[in-house]
Amino acid sequence: MKRTFRNIAGWLVVTLMALLLWENGSYRVSAQNDKSIQNVNKEVSSNYTIAQLNEEAAVLYRRALENNMEEVRASITRISNSLGHISFEGRTSVEGIHALSETLVEVKEAAAKFKGDKHFLQQASAKLRLAADSLANPAKPLWLQYYKIVKNDLDALSLAADQNQSAAIVVNRFTVLEEHYETIRPAAIIRLEPYQIAQMDAWLSYLKGLTHAKQSDASQLRSMTSNGEELINQLFGREKDESAFVPFVQGPDRRAAGLVISSVIVAALSYAGYRKYRALQQDIFTYRR
Structure with missing residues (x-):
């Protein structure tokens, strides 16, 4: 009886050790597979190009027109995960990158409010589509x-x-x-x-x-x-008659000239607003008298 009990106990110990070893090996294989998948995803993201961004934005826009929300959200996720891995050097300014990011946020918000406003989603998707194309095709956007x-x-x-x-x-x-x-x-x-x-x-x-x-x-x-x-x-x-007239400022100074023009426009608008305000105040005082 004692011998039978020892045999059973020994068999249970061996079985338990075998199960532990099998689970440990399975865990290591699973961890290695997960790590391999992460490395592949990371490699794909690091190789993501502006051309791929443009293609994905076009897909998103088409799916938005089709009201296919599952594919819209999938495209948003892919673009969001890959945007930080794209090199924009020499492609656009800081303002351009900021505008692209803001447009993606707008698309996300529109997708969240899809049931309430389909037009908002389509317009936001169109903005992202045009922005991505502007990056990918600078010559003829x-x-x-x-x-x-x-x-x-x-x-x-x-x-x-x-x-x-x-x-x-x-x-x-x-x-x-x-x-x-x-x-x-x-x-x-x-x-x-x-x-x-x-x-x-x-x-x-x-x-x-x-x-x-x-x-x-x-x-x-x-x-x-x-x-x-x-x-x-x-x-x-x-610009009208662009071939007949040369811009009055060439090179980097064109930006300074643009700022001057903008300042003149703002000043003119402010003056017009001030005159309207004065006229309104005079009407009020006249009415009170």
């Missing part, structure tokens, strides 16, 4: 094809101002123009100088104030829409 669209938006707004159409129509015309500009803005930041974007932003901001004012100034609105045509041409690199 897709966002330049928006020239006719933005020009038509401005013409429609200008026509509404000239014909003294209702405030609702004027606001609607401006909203369409603003939306199209915001769609291409990150892509434009990637390619253009900061002062060029600053000029456009300042003009659009003042135009928004005019179109949304309780008492619209028709003459100011017509004047600003007229000035906008030149700014849009410059934004898209379509």
Whole structure:
């Protein structure tokens, strides 16, 4: 009986040791496999290129139009995981990288709110698509094809101002123009100088104030829409008579000249706002008397 008990006990010990050794070996193999997978993923991420980013952004945009949220989120994850491994040296400025990152964040937010606003997701995806393409194709980026669209938006707004159409129509015309500009803005930041974007932003901001004012100034609105045509041409690199006239400043000094121009625009807008404020104050004092 004792011998049988010893045999059973010995068999149990041997079995337990064998199980422990097997589990330990399995754990090591699993850990090695996980490490290999991580190394492969890391290698893939480190080799991620701007061309691949552009392709992934195009896929994301198509899936957004198809309302395929599973693929949209998968594309967002792949882009997010790989963005930090891309070399942007010589491709764009710090402002361009920042604009690209902000657009990706906007796409993430839109995907989270997808059920509430499909248009928001599609617009954000379009912005990311154009921004990635602007990096991948600096010579002929897709966002330049928006020239006719933005020009038509401005013409429609200008026509509404000239014909003294209702405030609702004027606001609607401006909203369409603003939306199209915001769609291409990150892509434009990637390619253009900061002062060029600053000029456009300042003009659009003042135009928004005019179109949304309780008492619209028709003459100011017509004047600003007229000035906008030149700014849009410059934004898209379509200055009038470009071949006949040489820019008055060449080389690095063009940025300084742009800052001067921006300062003049801001000063003019501030002065116009100050005059409107003084006129409003005089009306209030006259009414009180």
